[in-house]
Amino acid sequence: MPEVPELAQEPVRDRAGRLPFQVVEVTGPSMVPTLYHGDWLLVQYGAPVRPGDVVVLRHPFQQDLLVVKRATERRAGGWWVLADNTFAGGDSTDYGTVPEELVLARVRARYRPLRKNQRSVRAVLAWAVSALRPVSAARSVSRRLRAR
Numbered sequence: 001m002p003e004v005p006e007l008a009q010e011p012v013r014d015r016a017g018r019l020p021f022q023v024v025e026v027t028g029p030s031m032v033p034t035l036y037h038g039d040w041l042l043v044q045y046g047a048p049v050r051p052g053d054v055v056v057l058r059h060p061f062q063q064d065l066l067v068v069k070r071a072t073e074r075r076a077g078g079w080w081v082l083a084d085n086t087f088a089g090g091d092s093t094d095y096g097t098v099p100e101e102l103v104l105a106r107v108r109a110r111y112r113p114l115r116k117n118q119r120s121v122r123a124v125l126a127w128a129v130s131a132l133r134p135v136s137a138a139r140s141v142s143r144r145l146r147a148r
Contacts, residue, residue, distance in 0.1 A: 020045050022105070024056065024066075030088035031068055034135070039112050041068070041135070043105035049079065054107040054135050057081065060095045063102075071103065079103055107135045 026039040034054065035041070043056050049071050057079075059065040069081035069091050078099040083091045092098065111132050118127055 021108075026068060028088070030083035030085050030090055031070075032085045032088075034070075034084045035068065035110060036112065038115075039110050041107050042109040042111070044108050045105045047106035047108075049103055049106055055079075055081065055103050056105040056107065057098055058102040058104065060098055060102060066104070068107065109134050 021042060021044050024041050024043055026035045026041060027037055029037060031054070041056075049055055051071060051073050053071050054068060055071045056066055056068055059067050067090065069083055071079045072082050072092075073080045075097045078097045080092045081098050081103075082093070083089065109132065112127070112130065114124070114127050114131070118124060
């Protein structure tokens with residue numbers, strides 16, 4: 001993870017002492033096609049979560065493991081979260097409802113780094129158009145529902 005530059009004044013922190021925004025890297029294929037391995041995410045801790053939002057949470061059975069999933073609906077006891085890649089698993093279909101306190105942050109934007117094999121002008125232009133993009137709940141949910 002890149003180093004955060006020093007700030008001129010003390011940043012505003014949440015109740016747990018964390019910065020409200022942080023950059024994290026995606027590893028694994030569970031959120032393809034929305035997120036790919038190697039993408040960087042801007043996440044906001046403590047942001048309100050709505051159905052369809054992409055969130056960062058602690059794995060219910062491995063509390064030291066952070067995962068990225070889509071919060072699909074609020075249920076008794078927390079959130080039902082799903083991977084966008086139905087073949088990857090590792091979501092509420094495996095471990096049930098995730099308690100509210102384990103949902104840590106909401107994903108606000110995605111940055112897709114330029115890959116080494118993207119050298120043609122066309123590939124670089126395609127990358128430039130889509131490299132930085134907000135992660136929109138409404139657009140992603142509607143695309144997922146059409147795919148079913």
